Amino acid sequence: MRQDNRADDSFLRDLYAAYHGSLLRYVMKVGGIDSQAAEDLVQETFLRAWRHSATLRESAGRVRPWLLRVARNLVIDASRARNARPVETHCQPVDAAGVTDSAEQVVEARCLAFALAELSPVHREILVHLHCLDRSIGDTARSMGIPLGTVKSRNHYALRELRRALTRHGIH
The missing domain is CATH 1.10.1740 (Rna Polymerase Sigma Factor; Chain: A)
Known part of the structure; x- marks a missing residue:
């Protein structure tokens, strides 16, 4: 052997x-x-x-x-x-940090829309002018035809009501 x-x-x-x-x-x-x-x-x-x-x-x-x-x-x-076999390709790996998951943002946007709908029209209008349209207090007062103090006061109470509505919808 x-x-x-x-x-x-x-x-x-x-x-x-x-x-x-x-x-x-x-x-x-x-x-x-x-x-x-x-x-x-x-x-x-x-x-x-x-x-x-x-x-x-x-x-x-x-x-x-x-x-x-x-x-x-x-x-x-x-x-x-x-x-x-299928043709092999040599792709660069996807950078996980570059890919954003927008599902949470969509849910928050929907909750914000529901919370805004619960506010009074006056409070909603103040929030839209100041925070959505990014207008100053002076510009908002002029466009709505109300004093600066009223804009500040409505903004304060509108934000407080918005926070309560968001808490009810599960956003803190």
Whole structure:
């Protein structure tokens, strides 16, 4: 048994030395693949030769055609495997910090709309002028035709009522 293993190892070293270069060029040419992929297929070819070394030693004249046939079959199998899978793309990973989840904002906006609808029209109008349209107290007073103090007072009470309504709707 040990003698057979030594003979197999010696036989495989001789095969490798004699056929590695030409087999590698053949696989690259037939497969149209890079040297690393071709080297993998050549290694698999020699692994199969090692498994069948007893048979190959007996038919010394037919070793090269056997190696070429095995290599060609491996190239075909590799090509079929590549074609059976979807094409691999190399995309950059999505930056999780760049993607915002707007679901919470939508819920808050809906709650704010319901809370605003509960306010009196006068309070709602003051809040819209001051906080939605971003007008100053003076501009709001002029556009509504009321004194500055009234705008300030209505804003104070409108904000207090809005906070209560938002709390009822679950926004703190």
